[in-house]
Amino acid sequence: MSLKTIDLHVSVEDKEILHGINIEARPGELRVIMGPNGSGKTSLALALMGHSSYRITRGKIILDGEDITRLPPNERALRGLFLVFQNPVEIPGVKLEEVLKLSIKKRLGRRECPDIKERIASEAELIGLSREHLERGINVGFSGGEKKRSEILQAKILRPKYVIMDEPDSGLDVDGIRIVADIIKELISTGRSVLLITHYPRVLEYVEPNHVYVLYRGRIVAEGGMDIVERINREGFKWIEEKEEGKK
Ligand SMILES: Nc1ncnc2c1ncn2[C@@H]1O[C@H](COP(=O)(O)OP(=O)(O)O)[C@@H](O)[C@H]1O
Numbered sequence: 632m633s634l635k636t637i638d639l640h641v642s643v644e645d646k647e648i649l650h651g652i653n654i655e656a657r658p659g660e661l662r663v664i665m666g667p668n669g670s671g672k673t674s675l676a677l678a679l680m681g682h683s684s685y686r687i688t689r690g691k692i693i694l695d696g697e698d699i700t701r702l703p704p705n706e707r708a709l710r711g712l713f714l715v716f717q718n719p720v721e722i723p724g725v726k727l728e729e730v731l732k733l734s735i736k737k738r739l740g741r742r743e744c745p746d747i748k749e750r751i752a753s754e755a756e757l758i759g760l761s762r763e764h765l766e767r768g769i770n771v772g773f774s775g776g777e778k779k780r781s782e783i784l785q786a787k788i789l790r791p792k793y794v795i796m797d798e799p800d801s802g803l804d805v806d807g808i809r810i811v812a813d814i815i816k817e818l819i820s821t822g823r824s825v826l827l828i829t830h831y832p833r834v835l836e837y838v839e840p841n842h843v844y845v846l847y848r849g850r851i852v853a854e855g856g857m858d859i860v861e862r863i864n865r866e867g868f869k870w871i872e873e874k875e876e877g878k879k
């Protein structure tokens with residue numbers, strides 16, 4: 632079981648942005664994609680979710696053995712894919728609390744959950760959101776950090792099989808980062824798979840990844856373990872740049 636890309640090429644309009652990506656995310660693991668701004672991280676996340684502007688021109692996406700390359704986003708979501716957006720959108724008219732309630736009810740099936748409102752409120756509080764946030768339209772009028780918290784709360788309550796997080800740490804303070812790390816730990820310890828996308832490895836001070844990929848100009852140019860994170864911490868992405876420019 633895994634989420635995997637095979638030689639994935641992605642274009643926006645007529646420009647190719649990703650040039651043959653091979654990555655894999657597995658249940659019970661944290662895998663990380665790091666890369667400087669503009670390297671194609673968000674494009675990869677959106678292509679994995681099936682965003683129509685990110686056209687797959689070659690290669691495949693395989694989810695638990697099934698080819699999902701041509702499936703629409705809702706079908707991917709039904710199969711357990713969830714994306715924590717880098718820039719979450721506002722959805723007026725759809726209350727955060729309602730969405731969370733529905734997902735809990737769906738999971739429980741016929742079983743009753745009389746204190747569902749209280750449970751949601753206490754989960755929200757743990758992540759730094761109040762009852763008042765739950766009553767608003769999703770992300771409407773939320774600050775950057777609150778939007779991130781609301782997306783992460785959805786991931787935590789929905790408990791999808793594969794969670795892709797696009798820079799969940801940006802715009803969060805130290806406490807927020809610790810909360811994100813705790814949620815990642817909880818997700819992987821319950822057999823979920825987390826694919827964390829980030830250009831700055833602050834979350835990784837609190838949770839160790841199983842594997843790290845480095846994306847540079849639309850290609851995976853290095854992969855490995857914590858040694859790569861430590862090098863990026865020390866030297867930034869300059870060594871990657873030099874290594875790649877040296878090849879030309
Ligand atoms: N919707 C889009 N329209 C035009 N160009 C885009 C679009 N999305 C991404 N790109 C381009 O693709 C490249 C990679 O962007 P992105 O995936 O956002 O990188 P990252 O998330 O690593 O910062 C950039 O050069 C960016 O300008």
Ligand SMILES: [Mg+2]
Nearest residue numbers: 672673674717
């Ligand atoms: Mg991005």
